[in-house]
Amino acid sequence: MKDNTCQKVVDKIPLYLDGEMPENEIPIFLEHVQYCSKCMTKFASEQTFKEVVRERCERKCISSHLADSIKNRISMLLARS
């Protein structure tokens, strides 16, 4: 019985971390995670993974040269329209 509950909770971890869990489900979910060490470990792992991907992936920025070029092009098109 407990394993079944844990499996259901684990399946919902991404839902919670992605901000997609219905509000009314959140308290029950968090309560289980808080008091179940197995689920807490998985939760922490998923949470760390998501944070690492979000924060450690280098974000490229567009070159100012190209940005200006695009804006100039659009300005010209707008001037014609």
Add this chain to the structure above:
Amino acid sequence: MTLTETTLSKPLSSLTASQKNRIFETEFYPVMDALYNFAFRLTLNEDDANDLVQETYLKAFRFIETYQVGTNAKAWLFRILKNSFINDFRKKSKEPDKTDYDEVEQIYNSEDTHYSATVDLRSEVFSGVLGDELSAALNSLPVDFRLIILLSDIEGFTYEEMSKIIGIPIGTVRSRLHRARNMLKDMIKGYAQRMGYKVDEA
């Protein structure tokens, strides 16, 4: 009148140049860096990324009448870019009817493999991952997996937004995201093992 009021009171086809300019300045240009990052991660090539971003803004200009002012500019632009990319990608790949994803889906869907279950790793393994390793792993993912990770974990779109950008049902967003993350974790795990980390949970 505000921009929105002015826009709604006129038929769609008559946004003035000034109104269009305002939309570009306040809603479209601020997304440029995010679009470039997305384009670069998809094409893995600076020139292609530049072309893709430029093409996106030109299309934005061409289709601006279909954009609902003040709604989700970021999602709208990402959708345009993604469609341009997929069209170009399909033309360039050897089998135009098949994307990387078809092959990968077989591997990651199969009941025989352990990839269908969540890949469990110790938190410490993720914490120790460097930006370079993560970049390399992300760039190695098949296009459809990389795309969805970019939209979700890098750009923070909701499932619904992703569903509209990619053009798949929300259920598919969830399952694809699950598999994509598993594959990414798998690659990180492989790297960690080679580096001597203990990877499995205690």
